[in-house]
Amino acid sequence: MKAIAASEISGSAACDDKMLKAALGQWLANPPRRIDRLILMALLGGASLKEWVSSDCGLYLAARYPARSTMGALLDAVCVLHRQPKPFEFVNSVSNAAGFHVAQQLGLEGPNLFIGAGPGVWPHLQALAALDLADGVVSQALLLLVDETSDFRVQAVLLDGQGNRAAAADFDTLVTGVDVNRLHLA
Numbered sequence: 386m387k388a389i390a391a392s393e394i395s396g397s398a399a400c401d402d403k404m405l406k407a408a409l410g411q412w413l414a415n416p417p418r419r420i421d422r423l424i425l426m427a428l429l430g431g432a433s434l435k436e437w438v439s440s441d442c443g444l445y446l447a448a449r450y451p452a453r454s455t456m457g458a459l460l461d462a463v464c465v466l467h468r469q470p471k472p473f474e475f476v477n478s479v480s481n482a483a484g485f486h487v488a489q490q491l492g493l494e495g496p497n498l499f500i501g502a503g504p505g506v507w508p509h510l511q512a513l514a515a516l517d518l519a520d521g522v523v524s525q526a527l528l529l530l531v532d533e534t535s536d537f538r539v540q541a542v543l544l545d546g547q548g549n550r551a552a553a554a555d556f557d558t559l560v561t562g563v564d565v566n567r568l569h570l571a
Contacts, residue, residue, distance in 0.1 A: 392433040396570030430541035443495035447502035
């Protein structure tokens with residue numbers, strides 16, 4: 386697999402959703418409505434590579450946590466207040482909601498997978514993508530990592546099936562030799 390495009394978007398935890406939506410506007414003319422922070426960040430990472438992505442691209446998304454505010458509101462409504470969750474909370478609490486929106490906005494028709502991210506998630510994302518690339522299911526793979534551990538960072542790499550590289554342990558190694566599109570939101 387060979388990296389053909391990459392982006393890294395970062396910002397402080399104080400960066401609100403309005404700032405994320407404004408940044409997303411530079412790549413998407415009509416971003417979806419009623420989306421949460423995880424979806425916004427995943428869209429930012431994917432949309433920044435939109436011009437290089439083909440329709441048969443697979444999407445391999447990882448995050449340490451679901452959207453915390455959405456999941457917190459859902460759990461509070463159901464477990465504490467014993468109420469039905471709001472449709473927005475319920476739909477966006479599903480782990481593949483972020484992948485759905487990224488695939489829809491970028492016109493992706495390949496596999497769409499979401500995994501929980503730990504400290505060494507990059508080799509796992511590459512392994513999933515390598516299987517689909519080797520089987521000819523996709524011609525490209527978009528790998529996305531959304532990390533909100535303290536401040537936030539979204540790393541995205543677009544791979545094609547060319548070459549036979551060993552899996553990289555981290556983002557920086559994976560994108561060696563690629564011009565990474567970097568954006569920092571204050």
